[in-house]
Amino acid sequence: MAKVTGTFQIGDLQISQLSDGATFRDPKILFDGVDELERTKALGLENISDLIPFNFSSFLVESPTSKWLVDTAYGHRDPEPDTESCAELLLRLSEKGVEPNDIDFVVHSHLHYDHVGWNLNKDDEITFPNATHFVSESEFDWWINYAGNDHPLKEKVQAKFKPLIDNNQVQTFVGDYKVNEYLTMIYAPGHTPGHCVQLIDSGNESLMIVGDAAHHPQHLVHQNWHPIFDWDRPQAFAARKKIAAIAVEKNSIVTGVHWPVLTLAKLSEKNGSFQLEFIDQNK
Numbered sequence: 001m002a003k004v005t006g007t008f009q010i011g012d013l014q015i016s017q018l019s020d021g022a023t024f025r026d027p028k029i030l031f032d033g034v035d036e037l038e039r040t041k042a043l044g045l046e047n048i049s050d051l052i053p054f055n056f057s058s059f060l061v062e063s064p065t066s067k068w069l070v071d072t073a074y075g076h077r078d079p080e081p082d083t084e085s086c087a088e089l090l091l092r093l094s095e096k097g098v099e100p101n102d103i104d105f106v107v108h109s110h111l112h113y114d115h116v117g118w119n120l121n122k123d124d125e126i127t128f129p130n131a132t133h134f135v136s137e138s139e140f141d142w143w144i145n146y147a148g149n150d151h152p153l154k155e156k157v158q159a160k161f162k163p164l165i166d167n168n169q170v171q172t173f174v175g176d177y178k179v180n181e182y183l184t185m186i187y188a189p190g191h192t193p194g195h196c197v198q199l200i201d202s203g204n205e206s207l208m209i210v211g212d213a214a215h216h217p218q219h220l221v222h223q224n225w226h227p228i229f230d231w232d233r234p235q236a237f238a239a240r241k242k243i244a245a246i247a248v249e250k251n252s253i254v255t256g257v258h259w260p261v262l263t264l265a266k267l268s269e270k271n272g273s274f275q276l277e278f279i280d281q282n283k
Contacts, residue, residue: 004019015207019085020085020118027216062098072089101129115257141194210243221276
């Protein structure tokens with residue numbers, strides 16, 4: 001069985017990855033056009049046809065004075081085959097002793113549907129009534145205002161935001177943006193026009209939650225390997241380079257919403273090559 005909740009500490013912050021669906025994906029989707037043997041070796045697989053673990057998740061961050069979420073995952077849906085914790089984000093929150101009313105704000109890495117799903121609950125009501133939702137201005141405009149966006153899920157994304165907009169619960173920003181004393185949104189477009197990653201600092205520790213800039217840890221090592229979903233591949237490559245440089249400079253722990261619960265690593269660089277060292281959660 002897949003692990004569906006994992007909790008760790010960064011300085012004064014307790015951070016929990018909460019699964020909204022633990023499943024598997026074909027690596028061809030996440031590493032489009034990459035040589036099969038090279039990809040298989042990098043992923044530690046035995047066969048080119050092997051699937052890899054994949055998660056739809058959200059991160060709950062609890063500080064001494066507030067609680068917030070990074071993304072709201074996939075949202076309410078019917079049970080899916082070979083998927084654990086499917087549409088169970090609110091249950092995972094409840095198990096942590098947190099109810100929707102307790103969430104002070106939400107930050108969105110970007111607005112693909114699987115990152116905004118629980119903006120509304122199963123009854124299409126606002127899930128987190130006391131939470132401001134932060135999203136980069138360019139990302140918000142692309143999905144909500146730009147008529148030229150022909151993404152097939154555009155209208156469903158807009159529906160997840162309309163009640164929040166009507167209730168003045170959306171706040172946009174430009175570029176890098178410091179949300180509070182711990183959290184900075186780092187502008188890293190490419191996967192989508194306004195994609196951001198979350199840089200969290202507390203005490204002498206640092207964490208980067210990389211959103212869809214890295215669906216898999218190997219995207220931070222092989223920064224020119226792309227999922228089929230990247231909107232602008234040159235920008236996405238530049239974003240991964242930027243993220244990796246920050247992670248190395250700050251000695252940050254890195255993790256991601258699509259990574260299996262709980263995958264934490266540190267990134268190092270030598271002569272332009274990057275390497276991941278995974279953190280053993282059993283120590």
